[in-house]
Amino acid sequence: MTGSVTRCTFGLAPSVLNVLPVNRVLGSNLPVANIMDSKPIVNIVPFGMCNSIANPTVASATAAALGVLTPMPCIPVTGTPWISASRVLLANMPIATTDSKCMCSWGGVITVTSSPAVTIQAK
Incomplete structure (x- = not known):
């Protein structure tokens, strides 16, 4: 849901999930996400700096620094939906949960670390 704190294994800072109210389902007065809410910048906001050597800008900066790992600004590249085991559907797609x-694409795994929801349970 909107405002959930997210983390990337190669990001240097946490971020927040941004969910547009297109599905018209709210939890704790905030839009709830389904697995398709994985668009870079729109839904998944950058994580400060990226330190994945698979990221071309990081590889380039690292090469220019003679091999010293040089983080560069994060631009998430998520070409696939969230992976969710939930059976609860929202707009015919499983909802995204804290699991x-x-x-x-640069090798990072993005997870939801906390949600602003008080009580929403989905399995």
């Missing part, structure tokens, strides 16, 4: 994961 969901999303893969970044």
Whole structure:
């Protein structure tokens, strides 16, 4: 849901999940996410700096620094939906939960670390 704190294994700072109210389902007065809410920048906001050597900008900066790992600004590249085991559907797609994961093309695994929801249970 909107405002959930997210983390990337290669990001240097936490971020928040941004969910647009297109599905018209709210939890604790905030839009709830399904697995398709994985668009870079729109839903998944950058994680400060990226330190994945698979990221071309990081590889380039690291090469320029003679091999010293040089983090560069994070631009998430998520080409796939969230991976969710939930059976609860929202707009005919499983909802994204705190157990969901999303893969970044640069090798990072994006997870939801906390949610602003008080009580929403989905299995």
